[in-house]
Amino acid sequence: MRFDDEKKLxxxxxxVCCSCxxxxxxxxxxxxxxxxxxxxxxxxxxEEAAEESAAEEPAAEEPAAEEEAAEEPAAEEEAxxxxxxxxxxxxxxxxxxxxxxxxxxxxxxxEDEVKFNNAIAEFEEATGIDIQYxxxxxxxxxxSVRVDAGDAPDIVDFPQPGLAANFASDGEIVDVLSFMDxxxxxxxxxxxxxxxxxxxxxxxxxxxxxWHRFNGKSLVWYPKDDFEAAGYEIPETWDEMMALTQxxxxxxxxxxxxxxxxGAATGWPATDWMEEVMLRTTSLxxxxxxxxxxxxxxxxxxTNAAETIGDIWFNEEYVLGGQAGIVSTxxxxxxxxxxxxxxxxxLHKQGNFITSFFPEGAEAGVDYDFFYMPPIDEAxxxxxxxxxxxxxxxxxxxxxxxxxxxxxxxxxxKGWLNAGGSLSPHEDVQLEWYGDPIEHGIAExxxxxxxxxxxxxxxxxxxVGAGSFWKGMVDWVSGSVDLDTAMQEIDSSWPQ
Numbered sequence: 001m002r003f004d005d006e007k008k009l010x011x012x013x014x015x016v017c018c019s020c021x022x023x024x025x026x027x028x029x030x031x032x033x034x035x036x037x038x039x040x041x042x043x044x045x046x047e048e049a050a051e052e053s054a055a056e057e058p059a060a061e062e063p064a065a066e067e068e069a070a071e072e073p074a075a076e077e078e079a080x081x082x083x084x085x086x087x088x089x090x091x092x093x094x095x096x097x098x099x100x101x102x103x104x105x106x107x108x109x110x111e112d113e114v115k116f117n118n119a120i121a122e123f124e125e126a127t128g129i130d131i132q133y134x135x136x137x138x139x140x141x142x143x144s145v146r147v148d149a150g151d152a153p154d155i156v157d158f159p160q161p162g163l164a165a166n167f168a169s170d171g172e173i174v175d176v177l178s179f180m181d182x183x184x185x186x187x188x189x190x191x192x193x194x195x196x197x198x199x200x201x202x203x204x205x206x207x208x209x210x211w212h213r214f215n216g217k218s219l220v221w222y223p224k225d226d227f228e229a230a231g232y233e234i235p236e237t238w239d240e241m242m243a244l245t246q247x248x249x250x251x252x253x254x255x256x257x258x259x260x261x262x263g264a265a266t267g268w269p270a271t272d273w274m275e276e277v278m279l280r281t282t283s284l285x286x287x288x289x290x291x292x293x294x295x296x297x298x299x300x301x302x303t304n305a306a307e308t309i310g311d312i313w314f315n316e317e318y319v320l321g322g323q324a325g326i327v328s329t330x331x332x333x334x335x336x337x338x339x340x341x342x343x344x345x346x347l348h349k350q351g352n353f354i355t356s357f358f359p360e361g362a363e364a365g366v367d368y369d370f371f372y373m374p375p376i377d378e379a380x381x382x383x384x385x386x387x388x389x390x391x392x393x394x395x396x397x398x399x400x401x402x403x404x405x406x407x408x409x410x411x412x413x414k415g416w417l418n419a420g421g422s423l424s425p426h427e428d429v430q431l432e433w434y435g436d437p438i439e440h441g442i443a444e445x446x447x448x449x450x451x452x453x454x455x456x457x458x459x460x461x462x463x464v465g466a467g468s469f470w471k472g473m474v475d476w477v478s479g480s481v482d483l484d485t486a487m488q489e490i491d492s493s494w495p496q
């Protein structure tokens with residue numbers, strides 16, 4: 001990929017837009033090849049490329065050194081091509097890197113760390129590469145200390161792309177496109193996942209890493225057996241969901257279980273609702289601009305999303321405990337009302353992790369199930385809000401490249417999918433790999449998504465995404481300030 005003067009690159013927060021007459025283009029919403037110039041994507045023979053370069057570039061004092069440096073990646077790409085698809089993974093499977101060690105660090109601890117190590121054991125045995133993973137609950141602080149000390153792990157598992165972007169801007173992360181081509185990545189991920197890996201590096205736009213696993217957030221849980229006994233039907237649209245909400249109210253119950261209390265992090269579940277509604281009521285460009293700080297919280301697009309939430313939350317007939325109960329209810333306790341006999345609430349929006357808070361003995365597919373949070377405006381398709389793990393390379397060696405390429409394959413997660421507790425973003429994953437029926441169902445719903453976007457608050461500056469955004473939503477929901485004031489206060493907190 002070449003980012004030259006013709007491309008007119010314009011940085012937009014963590015994403016990039018461009019216009020380009022040829023070669024591969026990288027834009028805010030996906031990789032593409034110009035349709036009007038198909039010849040631009042065809043690989044010319046190395047000799048022809050060298051002749052064209054010589055004809056176009058005037059002679060100067062320094063080009064000799066530049067040409068010599070350029071020959072190394074060209075030779076390296078040729079070696080990759082000769083070894084088959086991807087290159088480094090094939091070489092690893094052939095035993096070329098046997099006896100080497102690749103260090104990794106991330107937030108996986110306890111059971112998750114065990115599941116990760118079990119999932120990669122087959123690869124280690126096949127290649128002879130020893131992947132040494134270190135998990136820590138103090139990930140953000142620890143990784144900063146290690147990088148500052150010049151002791152960065154080979155691969156870092158970032159749960160927040162925004163943090164990866166900070167290291168990329170300092171030149172600490174290797175661009176994935178330096179050893180994998182765009183077409184291969186597009187075969188392995190939906191373009192939306194690739195969008196979310198693009199950041200501004202020290203030398204311009206780059207792909208900061210590859211996605212390994214994710215959590216799905218766009219889910220609404222319900223008490224399946226009671227739901228069916230009551231004759232309720234799964235809504236396919238937002239209007240149908242609102243009609244169901246009113247029907248449940250007419251039957252004398254409150255439809256929604258909502259709680260946003262979470263100690264020092266109180267308010268974060270409300271930010272998830274805002275992100276979900278933003279994706280369903282405005283464009284991806286606006287969502288990205290909002291996350292980057294270019295679309296104010298006080299804008300009509302954002303206040304409209306809040307008011308859409310308010311249509312549910314501020315109706316005392318719709319929410320268990322009413323408006324006051326939303327702020328005082330611990331998020332993990334919020335769905336408990338679904339499991340009472342009879343249910344005291346029937347619908348709960350939360351990510352796939354929430355099942356760990358369900359009552360012991362609750363049976364998936366019997367006592368509870370889920371449906372996709374319906375679209376609002378068909379113009380914006382069926383978006384999916386996610387969080388996940390971005391694997392970024394900090395030390396560039398052949399065996400590290402091989403592990404990175406392995407992480408782009410669904411096989412790298414197969415064992416974890418079977419054990420339960422993970423979802424895969426890979427295009428080549430087979431649904432039968434999922435051992436948990438709920439996760440199998442979520443994976444099916446994900447296949448119907450038209451776009452993906454990362455949790456917005458996790459990408460915003462800390463003082464906003466984990467600060468004023470949380471607080472502003474709590475202040476508004478509690479009634480201590482009106483919506484306009486809450487949104488303006490969040491805007492004023494954005495770092496200049």
